[in-house]
Amino acid sequence: MKKKTVVYQVFTRLFGNTNSTNKPWGTIEENGVGKFSDFTDKALAEIKDLGVTHIWYTGVLHHAVINDYTAYGISNDDPDVVKGRAGSPYAVKDYYNVNPDLAVDASKRLDEFKELVKRTHKAGMKVIIDIVPNHIARNYEGLTNPEGVVDFGANDNTDVEYDVNNNFYYIPGTEFSVPQWQDGYLPLGGEENELSDSKFKETPAKWTGNGSRLTQPHFNDWYETVKINYGVRPDGSKDFEELPQEFAQKGHQAHFEFWNNKSIPDSWNKFKDIALYWLDFGVDGFRFDMAEMVPVEFWSFLNSNIKMKNPDAFLLAEVYNPNLYRDYIHKGKMDYLYDKVELYDSIKHIMKGYGWTDHIPVVQKGMADIEHHMLHFLENHDEQRIASPDFVGKAELAKPAMVVSATLSTSPTMIYFGQEVGEPGAEDAGFGKPSRTSIFDYIGVPHHQRWMNNKQFDGGQLSNDEKKLRDFYKSLLNFTILSDALMGEYQDIHFFNKDRTDGYDHRVLSFVRWCKNEKLIIVSNFDADKSYDFQLKIPEDIIAKWELKNREYSLIEELYYGDGKKLHIENGIGVINMELKPLESFIFRIEE
Template sequence: MKRLLTLTIIVVALIHSCKRENIKKIEPEVMQKRKVVVYQVFTRLFGNTNTTNKPWGTLRENGVGKFDDFDDKALQEIKDLGITHMWYTGVPHHAVINDYSSIGVSHDDPDVVKGRAGSPYAVKDYYNVNPDLALNPINRLEEFKALIDRTHQHGMKVIIDIVPNHVARNYEGLTNPKGVKDFGADDNTNVEYSRDNNFYYIPNSEFEVPEWQDGYLPLGGAKNNLVDSKFKEAPAKWTGNGSRSVRPHTNDWYETVKINYGVRPDGSYDFETLPSQYAQEDFKSHFEFWKNKDLPDSWYKFRDITLYWLDFGVDGFRFDMAEMVPVEFWSFLNSSIKMKNQDAFILAEVYNPKLYRDYIYKGKMDYLYDKVELYDSIKHIMKGYGWTDHIPVVQNGLKDIEHHMLHFLENHDEQRIASPDFVGKAEIAMPAMVVSATISSSPTMIYFGQEVGEDGSENAGFGSPTRTSIFDYVGVPAHQRWVNNKKYDGGQLTDSEKELRDFYKRLLNFTINSSALMEAYQEVHFYNKENTEGYNHRVLSFVRWSEDEKLIIVSNFDEIESFDFELKLPKDIVAKWNLKNQQYKIKDELYGNFETIEIDNGIGKIQVSLKPLQSYIFRVIE
């Protein structure tokens, strides 16, 4: 009884918190004309047709994809899915366990590499790309440039990762532009901290390899001359996650070292802070603020790296663990990027909601992950114990920054939807995907293989099942069935996988062509909970509109139960839409079916029959 009373109080509080009208118009200076849809693809896995999947398998045993696998057919199919931006994950040259000494690349020590294929977030050389991805590794930059050009020819933008918080322990630039020195080249290694050191040091010490836990062994115990629990680093450096131990724990980011941005070991800043009023200033003002200031060396190193890739043809960046780097640095870096290319796409990984507005307004980020708010809420609903009541509350809380909060249901860090540890069935995500893609003007992101129900079940080695491994050479089975021996036609997909991909294609193509999804939003969920018989917390409804498009979106998150009810539009929506007391046709934009909405005494009424996991995107036809 106490539990029931508590739930009742929570629901009532949520209802009252959402009584306020929740309408948000995006400022014209930050609003693109249509929705952005990002396709995150793990580059070395995309075109790999090898199905061996031996745990800890080598490149030769398990195979690897190449830049060249993204041929015209593949790119056109991705474009036709409804994609506007390609995020090629794992492109910068990171540490790998493969012999590239013939092209001058030093061996990487398995004692400080995660997996055999290596973590894409332990970058070894920022001015080159992963040699695994090239048909001819010595020409790897040229092959990546050709991929950028092909992507552009198919009307899509290119995003790559930049990881400013840390680099590989064995960083070594082989193709630095003239005058560019490696990280740490000029550091004073006799002190823990100096403003212009690129790293933090533990003076008079030597790095020690972690003490392996729970039976873990590098390379799964395979023989390798470098697997000797030794890695020469003297003095030892701070580890990427901030560990100051000469012997980091296995749960630390032991394969990386922390970058110093002029943050003293006590957390105080050795640079000028950004005045609060700059939260209201544009990137040009930010650029002018930093232009003549003397700043820590690491700031300039990463600025030069991003400008190099813009010159190379890249259209934007995804910044890893951005909240671990001071917001002032982001103001400096992102204003420099925008001065070079005002349309550059800037996405950052920030998980602390208290920091969102600082990193958007002061750090000049275009977009942040909407994980802690929307993703986590939707995940709970998909798993059966969350209520849709929470989603309008999330949107209301983010209404001032909703355009900047990129939506996703999968990425390389999260469990695959079809994994038993998530929900075990890809179709359960269908209503969640409709809501995620249509409730906001923000970009939508999907992870390759999501659209065909990949379940991430492979035991690849370092990477654990439920997430497609980013550390190992592995094939991705459902995705490979779509690749179909590089025909990229879905020829091996099951019927259910084909239907799922068709659903994603219909939904995403609608979103990138809808004007309403870039303008006004209002929830009608709580109005219907109070006034509609048969409507409950497994259903969600809201409306979106622009001058020339009016949408009514309703989704059933329940896997078993159908719902039949009369969905109602309140009088204020009917008035804003200038609808008269008459009947209007409405068209479901997902599958083309027509229904009717009747306006009676200023209230809209639609007879809705929602099957399990079904959604409608109704467009009013006037």
């Protein structure tokens, strides 16, 4: 039987960095950088032991960086169109190579990543990397393209705003201007650099990555990137055949056959070639950045090609508009989408104290038809760290939220490196503000570094509280990847108890999960200050579905490995005497 998936997102350049200088805008020499080689067999074994099935290595592809690699034939990047000093991983400069910062020997960077992929597979985990289809770096330069691959824009007609086979959109007869810097921001924090002159040569100017058509994009635009043209005209109409609605019910092979021999925009083929290249390299799947900014027909084309090559490829997309979820899953053939706007935002509000648990069963009911496809998370590189004062300021407040997030549905669970030890993201790295671990600069990640313990990867410098937190994540995640019931049925018992149970309120949540051989009762207390004593009731219809008798059943607690609790069934209704301490959760398995 298929089990739950757990994705460990790791910011690759930060993982192995033991340097704790953390100077704002610090250079690679001052602040240090992690390498592919830091993911040793020991490090990978510890990640696997946490309860992880897939690693998403974020920031692997060669993106624009402020570091001199001209000795390796790589052109220097202009600070006026690079965010931070280490650069945004979402401004890809070369899709057929990897970030030279991450290699011990930059001339062998692809070989070093290949070895990491092999080590990860040897450790029993699968590898995910980013593909950023909506935009690329302004200074894209493919140095190691496979034979026959032409760079983005190399054959574009730059005399027109749009052509179906242009890779970019143009503003003919103009020159690009860098944005007006704001909020005291200056490239490299104001440090002198021969390329930092508030100029970047781009003639004619191209549309910016977020769709801005200004020759001088705003500071808050994605000014370091240019938008890819997928055959969508400037007025929004499409220059390709639309996918018939009935294909929402068809598999990837039918989608593949639909696009076969059809005329498609050049950019579609370029990204297909990129994805297939990395599958051949050994990568097991992709996280697609800002997928909703790219037409769903392209995803039908790309993902069906990927699945024809590897039916088990893991395809995760960043989509934030709930009205688009079903199209991108069914017509775009995505495996998984971020469940941010519904579940994450609801749980965040509860953790912050003003949301009610009543909303979670409502969210789950609304997602019932696609719940398996909605990946759950509490942290990623875009979101505030839980322990940041701007979120809730204390990592332990995530415990009930994490139990609910990881056990509510059959969907994958994702955690962000450092989350398991309470990393608060407090460093001022340079570009951007604290509360999120910087993705733009060279920086150390203190709580994570304490777990690394000078690359012994044994948690030797963690505090007792940090060790307990990691043990909690380890216990929870390992249970989820072994449980059959978590891939089975779900039913809410929250409202049943709220209406009938004294001492139960909107800071508590309860639900059940089951399959033929495993029956679970899950209850969580989101309150950091209050204990709850009540009799948790299991409705008659669930007792009937489970075919339980009017008698007493023993309960095994799976999260803390406890027992002693009993389920009493009388007149077809189950009762458990509950004492829930602040932030406490239980996962009870019925012994039959």
